[in-house]
Amino acid sequence: MKSKKTARQKAIIKRNIFLSLCSVIMILVIVLIIFIVNSALKTDKGNESSDKKIEASSSDISSEEVSSEPVPEYVTRGSYTLDASYSNLLLVNAENPLPEDYDYTGNLTEIDQKYINGSLKQIDKNIYPYMQAMIEAAWADGVKLYVWSPYRSYDTQNMLFQKQVQRCIDRGIPESEAEAEAATVVARPGTSEHHTGLAADFNMASDEFENTAMYEWMQAHAAEYGFIMRYPADKTDITGVIYESWHYRFVGINTAQQIKSLGMCLEEYVDYIKEK
Numbered sequence: 082m083k084s085k086k087t088a089r090q091k092a093i094i095k096r097n098i099f100l101s102l103c104s105v106i107m108i109l110v111i112v113l114i115i116f117i118v119n120s121a122l123k124t125d126k127g128n129e130s131s132d133k134k135i136e137a138s139s140s141d142i143s144s145e146e147v148s149s150e151p152v153p154e155y156v157t158r159g160s161y162t163l164d165a166s167y168s169n170l171l172l173v174n175a176e177n178p179l180p181e182d183y184d185y186t187g188n189l190t191e192i193d194q195k196y197i198n199g200s201l202k203q204i205d206k207n208i209y210p211y212m213q214a215m216i217e218a219a220w221a222d223g224v225k226l227y228v229w230s231p232y233r234s235y236d237t238q239n240m241l242f243q244k245q246v247q248r249c250i251d252r253g254i255p256e257s258e259a260e261a262e263a264a265t266v267v268a269r270p271g272t273s274e275h276h277t278g279l280a281a282d283f284n285m286a287s288d289e290f291e292n293t294a295m296y297e298w299m300q301a302h303a304a305e306y307g308f309i310m311r312y313p314a315d316k317t318d319i320t321g322v323i324y325e326s327w328h329y330r331f332v333g334i335n336t337a338q339q340i341k342s343l344g345m346c347l348e349e350y351v352d353y354i355k356e357k
Contacts, residue, residue, distance in 0.1 A: 245263040
């Protein structure tokens with residue numbers, strides 16, 4: 082009897098040990114399965130993250146490429162929408178003549194007769210809207226601003242220059258010095274801003290312009306439309322040209338306002354840009 086009881090107890094112990102082992106094995110299997118699943122999920126997330134990083138990187142490159150392009154900054158002037166970032170810094174003077182193959186007429190357009198009080202009527206087509214907006218703004222303020230002398234051909238400039246040379250000779254200046262003297266008043270052909278279509282004399286080519294409402298208005302507002310007085314009184318030693326209160330040159334709205342704030346002439350500003 083006692084022997085049977087002992088055998089039974091041993092069987093129960095063996096069964097409990099077997100069940101415990103099975104439980105441990107099952108737990109280990111479950112843990113292993115969980116570990117494998119988690120690893121797989123992490124790998125997928127890692128791949129997804131990498132994909133996102135690649136997409137972000139591509140997006141960043143694209144953004145940089147776009148941001149490297151000039152961003153137009155449009156401004157409204159009356160009924161005109163103008164690109165304030167548009168600029169033209171072509172420097173033409175005695176030391177920087179136009180090349181022999183320069184296209185004098187390829188980029189010109191005709192100015193509406195209502196804006197003109199002289200005989201010449203062409204201007205660079207890209208700056209014409211800026212000129213129109215400026216003149217109409219002046220008119221809206223009650224100021225009678227008109228274009229007197231815009232684009233000039235080589236032949237027209239040569240005729241004006243030779244007339245100035247003769248005036249110098251008539252004043253008693255020796256012929257050997259007359260051309261150099263004349264060039265401070267009228268640019269030699271090939272060295273005049275008027276050839277470019279980017280400049281114009283307004284209302285008159287006379288010192289009297291400084292005493293007019295047109296002059297006061299231009300001093301206050303020309304830069305808002307991209308124009309600067311090309312030959313200031315305090316820059317004659319740099320420009321090599323006499324003070325011309327009536328002669329204005331288009332450089333661009335943002336550029337004109339910067340030139341004005343810096344108190345520079347175009348020659349100084351071109352050097353300033355090169356040094357930056």
